[in-house]
Amino acid sequence: MRNLILVGPMGAGKSTIGRLLAKELRLPFKDSDKEIEQRTGADIPWIFDVEGEQGFREREQAVICSLCESDGLVLATGGGAVLRPQNREALRNCGRVVYLHASVEQQIDRTARDRNRPLLRAPNPGQVLADLLAIRDPLYREIADVIIETDERPPRMVVQEILERLEALTPR
């Protein structure tokens, strides 16, 4: 398959694991959030503040559709990239999709120190993460070729499991 795509919630480790996986496979790595920031010339909190979540989702769709035209990439997406059906179709059709799963507790731990996720600026970020996961988990599953548990597993171990599970897949 053409590309390797990581989906899953905030704090699942998509950006971290994607970079390691690309290194291991000697493939170029792209992070859709970084790509959005580069193309906009502004960071994600600025985009949410000035253009709202809808403005961010428009930019995200444009970036996903354009990155899906590439071949041979490891692509880390943002946690909400699966919300739009057009994105799900583009991601599904452009490579193998890996759903990095994390419990809400681990997501809280891994995102607590980082102020770059505007959706978690709420008074109770744990509740936000739980509500988002309830909506998005079926969408991640809908397009996933493999689902990988990341709770209590160091990044290197997650990378190894992805490689093994992808190896075991039959071509589609």
Ligand SMILES: Nc1ncnc2c1ncn2[C@@H]1O[C@H](COP(=O)(O)OP(=O)(O)O)[C@@H](O)[C@H]1O
């Ligand atoms: N498997 C893991 N175990 C422990 N910490 C992790 C793991 N994966 C990611 N992290 C840490 O969690 C934080 C969020 O990871 P990140 O890759 O930005 O997640 P995402 O892109 O899915 O939101 C980072 O500080 C990262 O170092």
Ligand SMILES: O=C(O)C1=C[C@@H](OP(=O)(O)O)[C@@H](O)[C@H](O)C1
């Ligand atoms: O879940 C979301 O809607 C978002 C996740 C973020 O990416 P990560 O999943 O890499 O944190 C980023 O795209 C933006 O803050 C919105």
Ligand SMILES: [Mg+2]
């Ligand atoms: Mg990320």
